[in-house]
Amino acid sequence: HAHYHVELGAMDVDEILSVHHEKYKSTNVHKEVQLTFDLGNLLASDLNHIDTSRLRQERDDYLKELGRDNTQLLINEIWKLPITRVEESVVVELPPPTTILPREKPIPKQKAPTKWEQFAKTKGITKRKRSHMVFDEKTQEWKPRWGYKRINDPKDDWLIEVPVNADPYEDQFEKRSEARKERIAKNEYQRLRNIAKTEKSGRIKVPLPPADTKKMNKHQLTQALGTARKSTASVGVFTEKLASEPTPKHSGKKTKFDPLVGVHSEEKERSINVLKKVTRKKEILDTRKATNTLISEEQRRTHKRKITGDGDKGAKKSKKGVSHKALPKSKGLMKQRAKNKRKRK
Numbered sequence: 001h002a003h004y005h006v007e008l009g010a011m012d013v014d015e016i017l018s019v020h021h022e023k024y025k026s027t028n029v030h031k032e033v034q035l036t037f038d039l040g041n042l043l044a045s046d047l048n049h050i051d052t053s054r055l056r057q058e059r060d061d062y063l064k065e066l067g068r069d070n071t072q073l074l075i076n077e078i079w080k081l082p083i084t085r086v087e088e089s090v091v092v093e094l095p096p097p098t099t100i101l102p103r104e105k106p107i108p109k110q111k112a113p114t115k116w117e118q119f120a121k122t123k124g125i126t127k128r129k130r131s132h133m134v135f136d137e138k139t140q141e142w143k144p145r146w147g148y149k150r151i152n153d154p155k156d157d158w159l160i161e162v163p164v165n166a167d168p169y170e171d172q173f174e175k176r177s178e179a180r181k182e183r184i185a186k187n188e189y190q191r192l193r194n195i196a197k198t199e200k201s202g203r204i205k206v207p208l209p210p211a212d213t214k215k216m217n218k219h220q221l222t223q224a225l226g227t228a229r230k231s232t233a234s235v236g237v238f239t240e241k242l243a244s245e246p247t248p249k250h251s252g253k254k255t256k257f258d259p260l261v262g263v264h265s266e267e268k269e270r271s272i273n274v275l276k277k278v279t280r281k282k283e284i285l286d287t288r289k290a291t292n293t294l295i296s297e298e299q300r301r302t303h304k305r306k307i308t309g310d311g312d313k314g315a316k317k318s319k320k321g322v323s324h325k326a327l328p329k330s331k332g333l334m335k336q337r338a339k340n341k342r343k344r345k
Helices: 002-023 052-057 059-079 115-123 172-199 218-229 264-279 287-308 311-320 331-344
Strands: 036-038 043-045 083-085 090-092 133-136 141-144
Touching: 043 059, 052 059
Parallel strands: none
Antiparallel strands: 036 043, 083 090, 133 141
16 A cells, blocks of 8 residues: 555656656757857857758747757856855856947047147146035035035125225126126137037037127027027926017927838828829929910010110010020910911901
8 A cells, every 4th residue: 555655656756747847948958069159248159050841830939949948058158157146146247248249329539629628738737526515614514616505605795895996886796796797608608619619610600699688689688598598408398488588489490200110001192192293194394384484474574675665675685585486385375376366367
């Protein structure tokens, strides 16, 4: 009785193993020609012969089996590399790639140095990184070097000492504000000049408004506002509009292209319309209308010459001008002239 139970258990184990082998294939894959690997790019090249008859009969199953075997061989090669553990994760450092892959886009060209970069290079000035926060001795607090609530902010000064040689009645706050606007305008001018130099155009494409906004007219204000709106990262798409801001008249039109992948029926209709225009026997140009327009224009010129008194000169010029016989005559025009001759007779 006990022996019977042991044989039954052995049969159950064999069945389980057979089912397991059918469901999960072995990690050992045999290939007649060994694959070539580029582990840096996770690339495996299979040069073995493809079974064309099986590919035609059961294409999906054959391709799945081929892909599974090659992927298994690639993973086997990855496991041969040295393994390290990082936070309970198994990590493998891949070797440098050996296959040279083409770039999607060309290598970006090196930007031309600005005037300051050229000056710094000649003088040997190196860029050093400064800390963002600075300790303020007046308030005994740490403040940012630039931006909001920065150190030595001119807006915090409620009292400004008047220089000895300055006009005592001059507003020093307004003078400081004007100097700040001039510095901003100068920096913007230098920035645009660097852009023009980089583009090798030799001129600044954006017209610069005056530094003083009081001297600007309505057109300059609107143009400066439009330039400021488009100077953001989103090119003015997400810039909030002011309450009294006018709508720009010359905002520019964007070229609209048809999508690469669209509705099949619309693309088919466009192609049929183009084919009809090319293959139709009727001329696209209306020769009758063009002939009548040219004749009426010649008659109008002749009438104008007679009124102004240049009849003789006009007659001489008309001989050198366009002759009605040389014009292309349509059938309708010839029939109309024939009717007019019969009426005269």
